[in-house]
Amino acid sequence: MRLPKFNYLGPKTLDEALDLLDTYKDDAKILAGGTDLLVRMKKGLLKPKVLISLKALNELSYIKKQSGFIKIGARTPLADIIDSDLIQKEAKALFQACKKIGAISIQHFRGTIGGNILQDNRCHHYNQSDFHRSGRQACHKDGGKICYAREEADRCNSTCQSDGATALMALGADITLVSKSNERTIDLADFYTTDGIMPHACESNELLKEIIIPVFGAHSSYQRLAYRSAIDYPIVCAGVLLKPSLKNEIAEARIVVGAMGRSPLFLAQISSSLKGKKLNDTIAFKKAADASMDSSATFAVHNVGATLEYRCSMVSQMVFQALEQTAETIKA
């Protein structure tokens, strides 16, 4: 498969990159690893006139701990995150998620954490070749008015299948976006628009700069289900965070279910129902897991493989396993 033509720009500094982005706006796409972008371009889903490569911007590749926060540069390769003791110890869910993304050839070199969060939503009716899509009417995401995943749907039902985003949302991460004239930090959960066509609240002149994870004595876990152990998107995944109190009760909980909706789903009510429960309260975990299944099932459509029924019932399993594993880590 060939790439459509484009011009390649290689800015040397972040300021230069932001200038270029401000000039070209929608005509430009940011190239970090390219493992998502280039595939979309090959399929004719995106046709940017210029690619702005972050290759030279080593200032965006770092992992550091600073006054109670872990800060990760958006262009940090997945392999660096997997190798980081800090992430393994203090943000285990992210470590587990990154290990599952792609295979060595993707992680080691090309894939970046920023790119993983910013990957566009997917749907197996939409993520197809030009030829496949040319044989039928365009769907919502393709600029048309119909949805092949759910009949009579008035909007796009594409699914966010990012491993990194689910884990980071469970960890309560914030992200920093920069443009030529502005810099803003927002909660990752607010970054999602729940619109399948434009899933991220990111302006065309903005660039993801940093991911900020709070460290406050909590433990986390990430579980996912996919067809293949490598190079595959999750069909269901769950990220969980638990903070124990001094009495070994749950002081704070966060449950996030991914690959079910148009964005990762933070289940606030179910999460707070775990507050005050004992760490070995398996029944409470089971209840929370089943409630997570019920809540997320309403968002899911049959568009990323496996049957809807199977995916829904596995939500409960993924959440339960993640809760159990987090509790185990705390006890150990």
Next chain:
Amino acid sequence: MATNISFLLNGDKISYEIKDHWTLLHLLREEMGLIGTKEGCGNGECGACTVIVDKLAINSCLYLAIDADEKIIETIEGLASTDGTLHPLQQSFVDNGGIQCGFCSPGMIMSSKALLDENPKAGHEEIKHALAGNICRCTGYVQILDSVEAARDKGGQNE
């Protein structure tokens, strides 16, 4: 837009005028005629296009040729000696039946080489992990894993 890049390909210094939208795979196969590296899915899912860039295995179908500037690149063509003697990994694939149709073999061998160059004592699980991004559609993976293990056990020497 055309850009001039230079890189080390299998030990030879190469200078080439490329277009911005070429992938490394396109440069190797279509322009330079090095058809040992295969194009399978073109999406980074199958690993048939694996080559080694600066000692790391990468999918050349998702690697822009322009990014290869100043890099050290190894492809399957660079493994055998000029007199035709196969690289120990290649010989091991032949000896242990790690090849059926051969389409996945260049990718499998390059992924294995990147691993064994970095860790000559890699265990079974590490080999499986390193080859997780490579798909074989003929038969299975047992002979392929056996081939890599046999090459590892011989410590990079042909018998």
